[in-house]
Amino acid sequence: MISEDGGFVLGSIETHDWLCRHLTRESGCAVRSVDYRLAPEHPFPAAVEDAFAAAEWAAANPDAVAGNDRIAVAGDSAGGTLAAGERDGPEIDYQTLLYPAVGIETDQPSVREHAGIVLDEDDMEWFNECYYQSDIHRRNPYADPTNACDLSGVAPATVVTAGFDPLRDGGKAYAEQLVRDGVHTRYENYTDMPHGFMTLRDVDRARDAIAAVADDLADALEDD
Numbered sequence: 001m002i003s004e005d006g007g008f009v010l011g012s013i014e015t016h017d018w019l020c021r022h023l024t025r026e027s028g029c030a031v032r033s034v035d036y037r038l039a040p041e042h043p044f045p046a047a048v049e050d051a052f053a054a055a056e057w058a059a060a061n062p063d064a065v066a067g068n069d070r071i072a073v074a075g076d077s078a079g080g081t082l083a084a085g086e087r088d089g090p091e092i093d094y095q096t097l098l099y100p101a102v103g104i105e106t107d108q109p110s111v112r113e114h115a116g117i118v119l120d121e122d123d124m125e126w127f128n129e130c131y132y133q134s135d136i137h138r139r140n141p142y143a144d145p146t147n148a149c150d151l152s153g154v155a156p157a158t159v160v161t162a163g164f165d166p167l168r169d170g171g172k173a174y175a176e177q178l179v180r181d182g183v184h185t186r187y188e189n190y191t192d193m194p195h196g197f198m199t200l201r202d203v204d205r206a207r208d209a210i211a212a213v214a215d216d217l218a219d220a221l222e223d224d
Contacts, residue, residue: 007101007127008039008047008078018201019076019210026214029072029221030065032058036082040130044137051082052089059090070221072155074213076198077101077167078127084145084154084174092155094220096213098198099162103146103170103177110168117164118195124166146174151181158216160198160209163191186216 006015013020013033024031036050051073058071072094075083080100086092104111104124115121132138141148159175161168168189175187190197193205200206 006038006078007123008044008131009127010038011078016076016199019199022207022210023074023214023217026211027217027221029214029217030067032065034079034082039127040133043133044131044140044143047078047082047131048085048142051086055086055089055092068221072096072217072221074098074217075100077196078131080171081144084157085142087154094217095155095157096217097157097159097171097174098209098213099160099165099167099195100171100174101167102144102174104167105170108166108169110170111166114164114168114194115166117166119166121166146170146177151178151183154178154183156184156220157186158213159185159187160213161187161189162193162195162197163189164193165195167195188212 013035016033020031020033032054034051034054037046055071055073058065062069070093071090073083073086073092074096076098078101080097081102083095084097084100084102086095106121111121132143137143139147157178159171161171172187172189175185178185190205190209197203198206198209
C-alpha cells in the first residue's frame with residue numbers, strides 16, 4: 001500500500017501512478033494506492049484514519065489484491081508520515097518511507113540550506129496549518145511518529161532521503177530513532193537529489209531508487 005506526497009493537501013492517485021506502477025513491476029508485489037482525504041477540508045486525523053482503514057481492508061481481503069497474508073506500507077513525503085504512523089492495527093511486515101515529512105525543525109541544516117528547492121519554508125508552514133490546524137496535534141505520534149516514546153514494536157523499515165531536501169535531516173533522525181529502538185532499518189540518502197525525486201520518470205537515479213526499495217519489499221514480503 002502506498003500513500004502519496006502533497007503535504008496532506010495536494011496530490012492524487014494520478015500524480016503517483018508512475019511510481020506505483022514501477023514499484024509493482026520491480027518488486028513483483030501487489031500495490032494498492034490510497035486516495036486519502038485532503039486538508040484543509042479534512043484536517044488531521046482524517047488522512048490517518050483513511051490510511052488505517054486501507055490497511056485494515058487489505059489485511060482482511062488479500063485475495064482481492066492478489067496478495068498473500070503479508071502487508072507493507074509505503075509513502076513519500078506526507079505519505080511517508082502516514083505510512084510511519086501505522087500501528088495498533090493489522091500486523092505490518094515492512095514500511096518504506098520515502099523522504100518522509102517527520103521531525104522537521106526550522107533550525108535543521110537541511111531546512112536552512114535547502115528550503116526553496118522544491119519546498120520552501122512558507123510552503124511547509126502552509127501545509128502544516130492546513131493539516132494540523134492546531135499546534136497540539138503536531139505533538140501527536142500519529143501525526144508525527146518522531147513524537148512516539150518507543151518505536152520498538154514497529155515494522156522493519158527502509159528510509160530514503162534526498163540530499164537537497166529540507167526534509168532530509170528529519171528523515172535521517174527518524175531512521176536513527178528506529179535503530180536506537182531496535183528496529184531493523186536500512187537508510188539511504190541520495191545526496192544529489194531533491195525532494196520528490198522518485199516521481200521524476202526521466203531521471204535514472206529515480207529508477208535506481210525505486211529498484212532498491214522494491215528489492216527490500218520483495219525480500220520482506222516473499223512467501224516462506
